[in-house]
Amino acid sequence: MTNLTVKLPGLNLKNPIMPASGCFGFGKEYAQLYDLSELGAIMIKAATVEMRLGNPTPRVAETASGMLNAIGLQNPGLTKVAGEELPWLERFDVPIIANVAGTTTEDYVEVAREISKAPNVHALEINISCPNVKQGGITFGTDPLVAKELTRAVKNVASVPVYIKLSPNVTDIVSIAKAVEEGGADGITMINTLLGMRLDPKTGRPIIANITGGLSGPAIKPVALRMVYEVRKQTDLPIIGMGGVATVEDAIDFMSAGANAVAVGTANFVNPFVCPEIIAQLPEKLHDLGYESVEELVGRSHRL
Amino acid sequence: MIRQERMQVVDQKQIARHIFELTVQGGLTSEMTAPGQFVHVRVADSYEPLLRRPISVAAIDPELQQFTMIYRAEGRGTSLLSQKKPGDTLDVLGPLGNGFPVEQAEKKAYLIGGGIGVPPLYELAKQLNANGIQTVHILGFESKQAVFYEEKFKELGETHIATVDGSHGTQGFVTHILNELPKDFDTYFSCGPTPMLEAVQWAFPEKRGFLSYEQRMGCGIGACFACVCRTTKSETDYIKVCSDGPVFPAGVVIA
Numbered sequence: 318m319t320n321l322t323v324k325l326p327g328l329n330l331k332n333p334i335m336p337a338s339g340c341f342g343f344g345k346e347y348a349q350l351y352d353l354s355e356l357g358a359i360m361i362k363a364a365t366v367e368m369r370l371g372n373p374t375p376r377v378a379e380t381a382s383g384m385l386n387a388i389g390l391q392n393p394g395l396t397k398v399a400g401e402e403l404p405w406l407e408r409f410d411v412p413i414i415a416n417v418a419g420t421t422t423e424d425y426v427e428v429a430r431e432i433s434k435a436p437n438v439h440a441l442e443i444n445i446s447c448p449n450v451k452q453g454g455i456t457f458g459t460d461p462l463v464a465k466e467l468t469r470a471v472k473n474v475a476s477v478p479v480y481i482k483l484s485p486n487v488t489d490i491v492s493i494a495k496a497v498e499e500g501g502a503d504g505i506t507m508i509n510t511l512l513g514m515r516l517d518p519k520t521g522r523p524i525i526a527n528i529t530g531g532l533s534g535p536a537i538k539p540v541a542l543r544m545v546y547e548v549r550k551q552t553d554l555p556i557i558g559m560g561g562v563a564t565v566e567d568a569i570d571f572m573s574a575g576a577n578a579v580a581v582g583t584a585n586f587v588n589p590f591v592c593p594e595i596i597a598q599l600p601e602k603l604h605d606l607g608y609e610s611v612e613e614l615v616g617r618s619h620r621l
Numbered sequence: 622m623i624r625q626e627r628m629q630v631v632d633q634k635q636i637a638r639h640i641f642e643l644t645v646q647g648g649l650t651s652e653m654t655a656p657g658q659f660v661h662v663r664v665a666d667s668y669e670p671l672l673r674r675p676i677s678v679a680a681i682d683p684e685l686q687q688f689t690m691i692y693r694a695e696g697r698g699t700s701l702l703s704q705k706k707p708g709d710t711l712d713v714l715g716p717l718g719n720g721f722p723v724e725q726a727e728k729k730a731y732l733i734g735g736g737i738g739v740p741p742l743y744e745l746a747k748q749l750n751a752n753g754i755q756t757v758h759i760l761g762f763e764s765k766q767a768v769f770y771e772e773k774f775k776e777l778g779e780t781h782i783a784t785v786d787g788s789h790g791t792q793g794f795v796t797h798i799l800n801e802l803p804k805d806f807d808t809y810f811s812c813g814p815t816p817m818l819e820a821v822q823w824a825f826p827e828k829r830g831f832l833s834y835e836q837r838m839g840c841g842i843g844a845c846f847a848c849v850c851r852t853t854k855s856e857t858d859y860i861k862v863c864s865d866g867p868v869f870p871a872g873v874v875i876a
Contacts, residue, residue, distance in 0.1 A: 339845075340840075340844065340845065341844055342843065342844040342845075342846075345843075346840070346842045346843045346844040346864065347842075347844065349622070349623055349842075350623060350625075350842075362846075368857060370851070370857065370859060371846060371849065374836060374837065374847070374848070374849065374850070375837045375847075376837070376846070376847045376848075376849075377837055377838075377839045377845070377847040378837075379670055379671060379672050379698075381669065382668040382669055382671055383671060384671060384672060384839070386839070386845070386847065388845070388846045388847065391846045391849065391859075534668070534671050535668045535671070536668075563668070583671070585840065585844070586672060586673070586839050586840040586841075586844075586845060587663065587671060587672060587673065588625070588663075589625065589714065589840070589842060590625060
Protein backbone atom coordinates (compact mmCIF):
# COMPACT_ATOMS: atom_id res chain seq x y z
CA MET A 318 0.00 0.00 0.00
CA THR A 319 1.40 3.32 -1.01
CA ASN A 320 1.24 5.87 1.76
CA LEU A 321 -0.19 9.14 0.49
CA THR A 322 -0.48 10.84 3.87
CA VAL A 323 1.41 14.03 4.57
CA LYS A 324 1.94 15.63 7.96
CA LEU A 325 2.49 19.38 7.94
CA PRO A 326 2.02 22.01 10.65
CA GLY A 327 -1.70 22.01 11.43
CA LEU A 328 -2.43 19.64 8.57
CA ASN A 329 -2.81 15.88 8.64
CA LEU A 330 -3.44 15.32 4.96
CA LYS A 331 -4.79 12.01 3.64
CA ASN A 332 -3.09 12.90 0.39
CA PRO A 333 -0.98 15.81 -0.85
CA ILE A 334 -3.47 17.19 -3.40
CA MET A 335 -5.69 20.22 -2.80
CA PRO A 336 -7.46 22.84 -4.89
CA ALA A 337 -5.75 26.23 -4.87
CA SER A 338 -7.38 29.34 -3.49
CA GLY A 339 -9.51 31.31 -5.92
CA CYS A 340 -10.02 28.32 -8.19
CA PHE A 341 -12.52 26.47 -6.05
CA GLY A 342 -14.77 29.12 -4.50
CA PHE A 343 -15.86 27.85 -1.09
CA GLY A 344 -16.34 24.34 -2.43
CA LYS A 345 -20.08 24.38 -3.11
CA GLU A 346 -19.81 24.18 -6.90
CA TYR A 347 -17.41 21.26 -6.91
CA ALA A 348 -19.39 19.48 -4.19
CA GLN A 349 -22.07 18.91 -6.85
CA LEU A 350 -19.51 16.89 -8.78
CA TYR A 351 -17.66 14.77 -6.20
CA ASP A 352 -17.17 14.16 -2.49
CA LEU A 353 -14.86 16.89 -1.21
CA SER A 354 -13.71 14.55 1.56
CA GLU A 355 -11.51 12.89 -1.08
CA LEU A 356 -9.28 15.97 -1.14
CA GLY A 357 -6.13 16.37 0.91
CA ALA A 358 -7.31 19.84 1.91
CA ILE A 359 -9.18 22.79 0.45
CA MET A 360 -7.68 26.25 0.07
CA ILE A 361 -10.77 28.44 0.10
CA LYS A 362 -11.18 31.73 -1.72
CA ALA A 363 -9.59 34.73 -0.03
CA ALA A 364 -11.52 36.43 2.74
CA THR A 365 -11.19 40.13 3.54
CA VAL A 366 -12.62 42.05 6.51
CA GLU A 367 -15.42 43.63 4.48
CA MET A 368 -17.14 42.16 1.46
CA ARG A 369 -15.47 42.97 -1.85
CA LEU A 370 -17.26 43.19 -5.18
CA GLY A 371 -14.06 42.74 -7.15
CA ASN A 372 -12.95 44.29 -10.41
CA PRO A 373 -15.03 45.26 -13.45
CA THR A 374 -15.41 42.65 -16.20
CA PRO A 375 -13.87 41.25 -18.38
CA ARG A 376 -11.94 39.61 -15.59
CA VAL A 377 -10.41 36.70 -17.47
CA ALA A 378 -8.63 36.21 -20.76
CA GLU A 379 -7.18 33.08 -22.24
CA THR A 380 -3.51 33.09 -23.23
CA ALA A 381 -1.15 30.51 -24.73
CA SER A 382 -1.50 27.44 -22.48
CA GLY A 383 -2.79 29.63 -19.71
CA MET A 384 -5.12 32.35 -18.62
CA LEU A 385 -5.07 35.79 -17.08
CA ASN A 386 -7.41 36.75 -14.29
CA ALA A 387 -8.13 39.91 -12.40
CA ILE A 388 -11.08 38.96 -10.23
CA GLY A 389 -10.03 41.42 -7.53
CA LEU A 390 -10.59 39.27 -4.44
CA GLN A 391 -14.35 39.29 -4.69
CA ASN A 392 -15.68 37.68 -1.53
CA PRO A 393 -18.60 38.07 0.89
CA GLY A 394 -16.41 39.31 3.74
CA LEU A 395 -15.11 37.78 6.96
CA THR A 396 -18.45 37.54 8.79
CA LYS A 397 -20.13 35.59 6.02
CA VAL A 398 -17.15 33.38 5.26
CA ALA A 399 -16.78 32.48 8.93
CA GLY A 400 -20.50 32.35 9.64
CA GLU A 401 -21.82 30.62 6.50
CA GLU A 402 -19.19 29.22 4.12
CA LEU A 403 -16.96 27.53 6.69
CA PRO A 404 -19.82 25.91 8.68
CA TRP A 405 -21.21 24.55 5.41
CA LEU A 406 -17.85 22.91 4.67
CA GLU A 407 -17.92 21.13 8.04
CA ARG A 408 -19.97 18.33 6.47
CA PHE A 409 -16.82 17.15 4.72
CA ASP A 410 -13.93 15.34 6.36
CA VAL A 411 -11.33 17.69 4.96
CA PRO A 412 -9.07 20.31 6.54
CA ILE A 413 -9.58 23.85 5.33
CA ILE A 414 -6.74 26.26 4.63
CA ALA A 415 -8.26 29.73 4.85
CA ASN A 416 -6.80 32.33 2.53
CA VAL A 417 -6.45 35.73 4.21
CA ALA A 418 -6.19 39.00 2.29
CA GLY A 419 -6.30 42.69 3.09
CA THR A 420 -5.10 46.17 2.29
CA THR A 421 -3.50 46.98 5.64
CA THR A 422 -1.68 45.00 8.32
CA GLU A 423 -4.69 45.55 10.58
CA ASP A 424 -6.95 43.91 7.98
CA TYR A 425 -4.77 40.81 7.79
CA VAL A 426 -4.56 40.63 11.58
CA GLU A 427 -8.32 40.87 12.04
CA VAL A 428 -9.16 38.26 9.41
CA ALA A 429 -6.42 35.92 10.62
CA ARG A 430 -7.53 36.19 14.24
CA GLU A 431 -11.20 35.57 13.54
CA ILE A 432 -11.05 33.00 10.75
CA SER A 433 -8.53 30.81 12.54
CA LYS A 434 -11.15 30.25 15.27
CA ALA A 435 -13.32 28.19 12.89
CA PRO A 436 -13.11 24.50 13.88
CA ASN A 437 -12.40 23.25 10.37
CA VAL A 438 -9.74 25.84 9.57
CA HIS A 439 -6.50 23.98 10.23
CA ALA A 440 -4.13 26.51 8.71
CA LEU A 441 -4.04 29.98 7.21
CA GLU A 442 -2.64 30.98 3.87
CA ILE A 443 -1.66 34.63 3.99
CA ASN A 444 -2.13 36.16 0.58
CA ILE A 445 0.64 38.72 0.24
CA SER A 446 0.80 38.13 -3.46
CA CYS A 447 -2.48 39.06 -5.13
CA PRO A 448 -1.48 41.16 -8.16
CA ASN A 449 -5.01 42.37 -8.87
CA VAL A 450 -5.90 44.76 -6.09
CA LYS A 451 -4.92 48.40 -5.96
CA GLN A 452 -3.73 48.38 -2.37
CA GLY A 453 -2.26 45.70 -0.18
CA GLY A 454 -1.87 42.23 -1.61
CA ILE A 455 1.32 42.07 -3.58
CA THR A 456 2.82 45.16 -1.94
CA PHE A 457 3.26 43.04 1.20
CA GLY A 458 4.90 40.27 -0.76
CA THR A 459 7.59 42.07 -2.73
CA ASP A 460 9.63 43.60 0.12
CA PRO A 461 11.30 41.12 2.48
CA LEU A 462 11.09 43.40 5.49
CA VAL A 463 7.40 44.18 5.00
CA ALA A 464 6.66 40.50 4.43
CA LYS A 465 8.48 39.58 7.63
CA GLU A 466 6.64 42.17 9.71
CA LEU A 467 3.28 41.09 8.38
CA THR A 468 4.10 37.44 9.05
CA ARG A 469 4.99 38.31 12.62
CA ALA A 470 1.82 40.33 13.13
CA VAL A 471 -0.38 37.53 11.82
CA LYS A 472 1.49 34.85 13.78
CA ASN A 473 0.80 36.80 16.97
CA VAL A 474 -2.95 36.44 16.60
CA ALA A 475 -3.52 33.26 14.61
CA SER A 476 -4.60 30.18 16.53
CA VAL A 477 -3.56 27.82 13.72
CA PRO A 478 -0.30 27.49 11.73
CA VAL A 479 0.41 30.23 9.22
CA TYR A 480 1.54 29.64 5.64
CA ILE A 481 2.60 32.63 3.56
CA LYS A 482 1.68 32.66 -0.11
CA LEU A 483 4.60 34.01 -2.10
CA SER A 484 4.51 36.09 -5.24
CA PRO A 485 6.67 35.18 -8.24
CA ASN A 486 6.73 38.85 -9.26
CA VAL A 487 9.99 39.51 -7.44
CA THR A 488 13.66 39.51 -8.33
CA ASP A 489 14.64 37.13 -5.56
CA ILE A 490 11.91 34.89 -4.19
CA VAL A 491 14.36 33.17 -1.84
CA SER A 492 14.90 36.39 0.10
CA ILE A 493 11.15 36.71 0.66
CA ALA A 494 10.96 33.07 1.75
CA LYS A 495 13.82 33.59 4.22
CA ALA A 496 12.17 36.76 5.50
CA VAL A 497 8.83 35.12 6.25
CA GLU A 498 10.67 32.25 7.89
CA GLU A 499 12.35 34.77 10.19
CA GLY A 500 8.95 36.30 10.81
CA GLY A 501 7.79 32.97 12.18
CA ALA A 502 5.91 31.45 9.25
CA ASP A 503 5.02 27.79 9.67
CA GLY A 504 5.10 27.16 5.95
CA ILE A 505 5.09 28.60 2.47
CA THR A 506 2.66 28.25 -0.38
CA MET A 507 3.95 29.14 -3.82
CA ILE A 508 3.50 30.51 -6.37
CA ASN A 509 0.73 33.02 -6.91
CA THR A 510 0.10 34.22 -10.46
CA LEU A 511 2.58 36.07 -12.69
CA LEU A 512 1.54 39.55 -13.67
CA GLY A 513 0.71 39.75 -17.36
CA MET A 514 -1.51 41.27 -20.00
CA ARG A 515 -3.21 40.54 -23.30
CA LEU A 516 -4.30 43.00 -25.97
CA ASP A 517 -7.17 42.98 -28.42
CA PRO A 518 -5.40 42.49 -31.75
CA LYS A 519 -7.77 44.88 -33.55
CA THR A 520 -7.89 47.80 -31.12
CA GLY A 521 -4.72 47.34 -29.09
CA ARG A 522 -6.84 47.69 -25.96
CA PRO A 523 -6.15 45.42 -22.98
CA ILE A 524 -8.75 42.62 -22.83
CA ILE A 525 -8.90 42.61 -19.05
CA ALA A 526 -10.73 45.62 -17.60
CA ASN A 527 -8.08 45.87 -14.88
CA ILE A 528 -5.50 46.17 -17.74
CA THR A 529 -3.23 43.58 -16.15
CA GLY A 530 -4.03 40.20 -14.67
CA GLY A 531 -2.40 37.21 -13.06
CA LEU A 532 -1.14 34.53 -15.42
CA SER A 533 -1.82 30.94 -14.42
CA GLY A 534 -2.09 27.52 -16.03
CA PRO A 535 0.44 25.16 -17.62
CA ALA A 536 2.31 28.14 -19.12
CA ILE A 537 3.73 29.09 -15.70
CA LYS A 538 4.71 25.63 -14.48
CA PRO A 539 8.42 25.88 -15.36
CA VAL A 540 8.70 29.16 -13.46
CA ALA A 541 6.86 27.78 -10.45
CA LEU A 542 8.91 24.61 -10.41
CA ARG A 543 12.18 26.55 -10.56
CA MET A 544 11.07 28.76 -7.67
CA VAL A 545 10.01 25.84 -5.47
CA TYR A 546 13.37 24.21 -6.19
CA GLU A 547 15.28 27.36 -5.25
CA VAL A 548 13.31 28.00 -2.08
CA ARG A 549 13.61 24.36 -1.00
CA LYS A 550 17.40 24.67 -1.24
CA GLN A 551 17.38 27.51 1.27
CA THR A 552 14.74 26.57 3.81
CA ASP A 553 13.31 23.59 5.65
CA LEU A 554 9.88 25.17 5.91
CA PRO A 555 7.05 23.06 4.50
CA ILE A 556 6.12 24.12 0.99
CA ILE A 557 2.77 23.69 -0.70
CA GLY A 558 3.70 24.00 -4.36
CA MET A 559 1.49 25.19 -7.17
CA GLY A 560 1.59 26.80 -10.57
CA GLY A 561 0.25 25.09 -13.66
CA VAL A 562 -0.37 21.69 -12.11
CA ALA A 563 -2.76 19.76 -14.35
CA THR A 564 -1.61 16.13 -14.20
CA VAL A 565 -0.23 13.59 -11.76
CA GLU A 566 3.16 14.03 -13.48
CA ASP A 567 3.06 17.74 -12.67
CA ALA A 568 2.31 16.95 -9.02
CA ILE A 569 5.25 14.51 -8.95
CA ASP A 570 7.48 17.25 -10.40
CA PHE A 571 6.58 19.72 -7.69
CA MET A 572 7.15 17.22 -4.92
CA SER A 573 10.45 16.19 -6.51
CA ALA A 574 11.51 19.83 -6.49
CA GLY A 575 10.74 20.00 -2.79
CA ALA A 576 7.04 20.70 -2.32
CA ASN A 577 5.51 18.72 0.56
CA ALA A 578 2.05 19.00 -0.94
CA VAL A 579 0.62 20.32 -4.18
CA ALA A 580 -2.23 22.64 -5.05
CA VAL A 581 -4.15 22.56 -8.31
CA GLY A 582 -5.54 25.83 -9.63
CA THR A 583 -6.56 26.68 -13.16
CA ALA A 584 -6.80 23.01 -14.15
CA ASN A 585 -10.01 22.82 -12.09
CA PHE A 586 -11.65 25.10 -14.66
CA VAL A 587 -10.61 22.85 -17.53
CA ASN A 588 -11.38 19.55 -15.83
CA PRO A 589 -13.43 19.95 -12.65
CA PHE A 590 -12.53 16.39 -11.65
CA VAL A 591 -8.79 16.98 -11.93
CA CYS A 592 -8.06 16.81 -8.17
CA PRO A 593 -9.72 13.43 -7.49
CA GLU A 594 -8.22 12.11 -10.74
CA ILE A 595 -4.68 13.05 -9.68
CA ILE A 596 -5.27 11.57 -6.22
CA ALA A 597 -6.46 8.30 -7.80
CA GLN A 598 -3.44 8.11 -10.09
CA LEU A 599 -0.86 8.98 -7.46
CA PRO A 600 -0.34 5.54 -5.81
CA GLU A 601 0.47 3.79 -9.09
CA LYS A 602 2.68 6.63 -10.22
CA LEU A 603 4.64 6.55 -6.96
CA HIS A 604 4.90 2.78 -7.13
CA ASP A 605 6.21 2.96 -10.72
CA LEU A 606 8.91 5.36 -9.56
CA GLY A 607 9.85 2.99 -6.76
CA TYR A 608 8.43 4.92 -3.82
CA GLU A 609 6.22 3.59 -1.04
CA SER A 610 5.16 6.99 0.23
CA VAL A 611 4.76 10.61 -0.77
CA GLU A 612 7.26 11.61 1.89
CA GLU A 613 10.01 9.54 0.27
CA LEU A 614 9.48 11.36 -3.00
CA VAL A 615 9.55 14.91 -1.63
CA GLY A 616 12.76 16.71 -2.54
CA ARG A 617 14.27 13.87 -4.57
CA SER A 618 15.66 16.29 -7.16
CA HIS A 619 17.93 17.70 -4.44
CA ARG A 620 19.35 14.31 -3.56
CA LEU A 621 20.66 13.37 -6.96
CA MET B 622 -26.84 16.95 -12.59
CA ILE B 623 -23.68 18.28 -14.21
CA ARG B 624 -21.67 15.61 -15.98
CA GLN B 625 -18.42 15.50 -17.86
CA GLU B 626 -18.63 13.15 -20.78
CA ARG B 627 -16.75 12.22 -23.90
CA MET B 628 -19.61 12.49 -26.36
CA GLN B 629 -19.80 11.14 -29.90
CA VAL B 630 -19.94 13.62 -32.74
CA VAL B 631 -22.92 12.64 -34.90
CA ASP B 632 -23.00 15.46 -37.39
CA GLN B 633 -21.43 18.80 -38.13
CA LYS B 634 -22.22 21.24 -40.91
CA GLN B 635 -21.87 24.88 -41.73
CA ILE B 636 -25.31 26.49 -41.91
CA ALA B 637 -24.44 30.16 -42.46
CA ARG B 638 -21.39 32.37 -42.72
CA HIS B 639 -19.08 31.34 -39.82
CA ILE B 640 -22.01 29.49 -38.24
CA PHE B 641 -21.81 25.75 -37.51
CA GLU B 642 -24.32 23.21 -36.34
CA LEU B 643 -22.84 20.36 -34.33
CA THR B 644 -24.80 17.37 -33.04
CA VAL B 645 -23.42 15.04 -30.38
CA GLN B 646 -24.71 11.92 -28.71
CA GLY B 647 -24.40 10.63 -25.15
CA GLY B 648 -25.98 10.14 -21.75
CA LEU B 649 -25.34 13.71 -20.67
CA THR B 650 -28.28 14.68 -22.89
CA SER B 651 -30.75 13.19 -20.41
CA GLU B 652 -29.57 15.65 -17.73
CA MET B 653 -30.83 18.62 -19.73
CA THR B 654 -33.86 20.10 -18.04
CA ALA B 655 -34.61 23.38 -19.80
CA PRO B 656 -33.93 25.23 -23.04
CA GLY B 657 -31.33 27.93 -22.52
CA GLN B 658 -28.91 25.79 -20.55
CA PHE B 659 -25.45 25.59 -22.08
CA VAL B 660 -22.54 23.21 -22.27
CA HIS B 661 -18.84 23.84 -21.71
CA VAL B 662 -16.80 22.21 -24.45
CA ARG B 663 -13.14 21.35 -24.56
CA VAL B 664 -12.09 21.81 -28.19
CA ALA B 665 -8.67 20.13 -27.91
CA ASP B 666 -7.11 17.52 -25.66
CA SER B 667 -3.97 19.63 -25.37
CA TYR B 668 -3.28 22.81 -23.36
CA GLU B 669 -3.86 24.88 -26.45
CA PRO B 670 -6.39 26.37 -26.29
CA LEU B 671 -6.68 25.75 -22.58
CA LEU B 672 -10.14 26.74 -21.45
CA ARG B 673 -13.52 25.29 -22.33
CA ARG B 674 -15.90 27.13 -24.63
CA PRO B 675 -19.44 27.84 -23.48
CA ILE B 676 -21.80 26.82 -26.29
CA SER B 677 -25.56 27.12 -26.34
CA VAL B 678 -27.88 24.25 -27.05
CA ALA B 679 -30.21 24.70 -30.01
CA ALA B 680 -32.11 21.42 -29.93
CA ILE B 681 -32.44 18.43 -27.62
CA ASP B 682 -33.53 14.97 -28.69
CA PRO B 683 -34.01 12.95 -25.49
CA GLU B 684 -34.98 9.79 -27.37
CA LEU B 685 -31.84 9.63 -29.47
CA GLN B 686 -29.80 11.05 -26.54
CA GLN B 687 -28.54 13.75 -28.88
CA PHE B 688 -28.35 17.50 -28.73
CA THR B 689 -27.39 20.13 -31.25
CA MET B 690 -25.16 23.13 -30.65
CA ILE B 691 -24.93 26.13 -32.91
CA TYR B 692 -21.92 28.38 -32.63
CA ARG B 693 -19.92 30.96 -34.53
CA ALA B 694 -16.41 29.88 -35.50
CA GLU B 695 -14.48 33.09 -35.09
CA GLY B 696 -11.62 32.45 -32.71
CA ARG B 697 -9.03 29.75 -32.43
CA GLY B 698 -11.11 27.53 -30.19
CA THR B 699 -14.34 27.53 -32.13
CA SER B 700 -12.42 27.13 -35.40
CA LEU B 701 -10.91 23.93 -34.01
CA LEU B 702 -14.37 22.85 -32.91
CA SER B 703 -15.66 23.36 -36.43
CA GLN B 704 -13.21 20.71 -37.66
CA LYS B 705 -14.78 17.92 -35.58
CA LYS B 706 -16.26 15.18 -37.73
CA PRO B 707 -18.71 12.34 -37.19
CA GLY B 708 -16.91 9.59 -35.31
CA ASP B 709 -14.78 12.06 -33.34
CA THR B 710 -15.40 12.49 -29.65
CA LEU B 711 -15.94 15.72 -27.78
CA ASP B 712 -15.27 16.43 -24.08
CA VAL B 713 -18.47 18.09 -22.86
CA LEU B 714 -19.25 19.45 -19.38
CA GLY B 715 -22.89 20.11 -18.74
CA PRO B 716 -25.65 20.87 -18.74
CA LEU B 717 -24.76 24.16 -17.07
CA GLY B 718 -26.83 27.03 -15.80
CA ASN B 719 -30.53 27.65 -15.55
CA GLY B 720 -32.58 27.81 -18.70
CA PHE B 721 -35.76 29.60 -19.74
CA PRO B 722 -38.79 29.01 -17.50
CA VAL B 723 -41.05 27.50 -20.16
CA GLU B 724 -43.97 27.24 -17.72
CA GLN B 725 -44.12 31.02 -17.25
CA ALA B 726 -45.68 31.63 -20.67
CA GLU B 727 -49.48 31.63 -20.69
CA LYS B 728 -50.81 31.91 -24.23
CA LYS B 729 -48.52 33.83 -26.52
CA ALA B 730 -44.80 34.46 -26.28
CA TYR B 731 -42.34 36.62 -28.22
CA LEU B 732 -38.94 35.04 -28.76
CA ILE B 733 -36.39 37.71 -29.59
CA GLY B 734 -32.91 36.70 -30.65
CA GLY B 735 -29.82 38.30 -32.09
CA GLY B 736 -26.98 36.53 -33.93
CA ILE B 737 -25.50 33.71 -31.96
CA GLY B 738 -28.20 34.31 -29.32
CA VAL B 739 -30.77 32.78 -31.65
CA PRO B 740 -29.92 29.05 -31.16
CA PRO B 741 -31.34 28.48 -27.65
CA LEU B 742 -34.61 30.09 -28.75
CA TYR B 743 -35.18 27.21 -31.16
CA GLU B 744 -35.42 24.52 -28.49
CA LEU B 745 -37.44 27.00 -26.43
CA ALA B 746 -39.88 27.52 -29.32
CA LYS B 747 -40.26 23.78 -29.72
CA GLN B 748 -41.05 23.26 -26.04
CA LEU B 749 -43.42 26.24 -25.86
CA ASN B 750 -45.33 25.00 -28.89
CA ALA B 751 -45.49 21.53 -27.37
CA ASN B 752 -47.14 23.19 -24.35
CA GLY B 753 -49.69 24.86 -26.60
CA ILE B 754 -48.12 28.32 -26.42
CA GLN B 755 -48.21 30.42 -29.58
CA THR B 756 -44.73 31.73 -30.39
CA VAL B 757 -43.68 34.69 -32.52
CA HIS B 758 -40.00 34.82 -33.46
CA ILE B 759 -38.15 38.06 -34.04
CA LEU B 760 -34.59 37.32 -35.09
CA GLY B 761 -31.78 39.70 -35.95
CA PHE B 762 -28.65 38.95 -37.97
CA GLU B 763 -25.79 40.91 -39.50
CA SER B 764 -26.63 40.12 -43.10
CA LYS B 765 -28.34 37.57 -45.31
CA GLN B 766 -25.27 35.30 -45.24
CA ALA B 767 -25.47 35.08 -41.44
CA VAL B 768 -29.11 34.02 -41.27
CA PHE B 769 -29.84 30.49 -40.09
CA TYR B 770 -32.86 28.39 -39.00
CA GLU B 771 -35.37 30.78 -40.61
CA GLU B 772 -37.41 27.92 -42.08
CA LYS B 773 -37.23 25.90 -38.88
CA PHE B 774 -38.61 28.80 -36.86
CA LYS B 775 -41.29 29.42 -39.48
CA GLU B 776 -42.54 25.85 -39.00
CA LEU B 777 -43.20 26.71 -35.36
CA GLY B 778 -44.79 30.13 -35.77
CA GLU B 779 -44.75 33.62 -37.21
CA THR B 780 -41.12 34.60 -37.87
CA HIS B 781 -39.64 38.04 -38.59
CA ILE B 782 -36.06 38.59 -39.67
CA ALA B 783 -34.01 41.77 -39.39
CA THR B 784 -30.57 42.26 -40.89
CA VAL B 785 -28.27 45.16 -40.08
CA ASP B 786 -27.40 45.74 -43.74
CA GLY B 787 -30.92 45.12 -45.00
CA SER B 788 -29.86 42.25 -47.28
CA HIS B 789 -32.69 40.10 -45.90
CA GLY B 790 -35.95 40.93 -44.11
CA THR B 791 -36.30 44.28 -42.37
CA GLN B 792 -33.27 46.55 -42.39
CA GLY B 793 -32.05 47.35 -38.90
CA PHE B 794 -32.41 45.70 -35.52
CA VAL B 795 -35.03 43.49 -33.91
CA THR B 796 -36.36 46.57 -32.11
CA HIS B 797 -37.43 48.02 -35.47
CA ILE B 798 -39.65 45.00 -36.00
CA LEU B 799 -40.88 44.98 -32.40
CA ASN B 800 -42.08 48.59 -32.79
CA GLU B 801 -44.41 47.49 -35.60
CA LEU B 802 -45.80 44.36 -33.95
CA PRO B 803 -48.87 44.22 -31.67
CA LYS B 804 -48.14 43.93 -27.96
CA ASP B 805 -50.63 41.11 -27.51
CA PHE B 806 -48.23 38.64 -25.91
CA ASP B 807 -47.93 37.80 -22.20
CA THR B 808 -44.27 36.80 -21.99
CA TYR B 809 -41.09 37.43 -23.91
CA PHE B 810 -37.84 35.50 -23.99
CA SER B 811 -34.67 36.97 -25.40
CA CYS B 812 -31.08 36.00 -26.06
CA GLY B 813 -28.43 38.01 -27.85
CA PRO B 814 -25.89 40.79 -27.45
CA THR B 815 -26.22 42.88 -24.30
CA PRO B 816 -27.29 46.11 -26.09
CA MET B 817 -30.12 44.15 -27.72
CA LEU B 818 -31.23 42.72 -24.38
CA GLU B 819 -31.21 46.22 -22.90
CA ALA B 820 -33.28 47.59 -25.77
CA VAL B 821 -35.76 44.73 -25.52
CA GLN B 822 -36.32 45.12 -21.81
CA TRP B 823 -36.86 48.87 -22.12
CA ALA B 824 -39.31 48.28 -24.96
CA PHE B 825 -41.61 46.15 -22.77
CA PRO B 826 -41.34 47.38 -19.17
CA GLU B 827 -44.86 46.16 -18.43
CA LYS B 828 -44.36 42.62 -19.76
CA ARG B 829 -42.99 39.52 -18.11
CA GLY B 830 -39.64 38.83 -19.73
CA PHE B 831 -36.64 36.54 -19.42
CA LEU B 832 -33.23 37.41 -20.80
CA SER B 833 -30.24 35.19 -21.41
CA TYR B 834 -26.93 36.98 -20.84
CA GLU B 835 -23.46 36.47 -22.20
CA GLN B 836 -20.23 37.09 -20.27
CA ARG B 837 -16.64 35.96 -20.60
CA MET B 838 -16.48 32.80 -18.47
CA GLY B 839 -13.79 30.81 -16.76
CA CYS B 840 -15.04 27.68 -15.03
CA GLY B 841 -18.69 27.74 -16.15
CA ILE B 842 -19.90 26.36 -12.82
CA GLY B 843 -19.78 29.39 -10.54
CA ALA B 844 -16.42 28.91 -8.83
CA CYS B 845 -14.12 31.45 -10.46
CA PHE B 846 -16.14 34.69 -10.27
CA ALA B 847 -15.18 35.74 -13.80
CA CYS B 848 -18.70 36.32 -15.13
CA VAL B 849 -20.33 38.38 -12.39
CA CYS B 850 -22.78 41.22 -12.97
CA ARG B 851 -24.34 43.61 -10.48
CA THR B 852 -28.08 43.60 -10.02
CA THR B 853 -30.79 46.16 -9.45
CA LYS B 854 -31.54 44.73 -5.98
CA SER B 855 -28.85 46.60 -4.09
CA GLU B 856 -25.45 48.24 -4.38
CA THR B 857 -23.74 45.07 -3.24
CA ASP B 858 -25.88 42.38 -4.87
CA TYR B 859 -24.41 40.43 -7.77
CA ILE B 860 -25.05 37.34 -9.85
CA LYS B 861 -22.83 34.88 -11.66
CA VAL B 862 -24.03 34.56 -15.25
CA CYS B 863 -22.86 30.95 -15.61
CA SER B 864 -24.44 29.35 -12.56
CA ASP B 865 -27.15 31.78 -11.42
CA GLY B 866 -28.16 32.35 -15.05
CA PRO B 867 -27.59 32.65 -17.91
CA VAL B 868 -31.35 33.35 -17.93
CA PHE B 869 -32.68 36.02 -15.59
CA PRO B 870 -36.01 37.81 -15.27
CA ALA B 871 -35.99 41.18 -17.02
CA GLY B 872 -35.00 44.13 -14.86
CA VAL B 873 -32.60 42.26 -12.58
CA VAL B 874 -29.16 42.26 -14.19
CA ILE B 875 -27.05 45.36 -14.74
CA ALA B 876 -24.98 44.24 -17.69
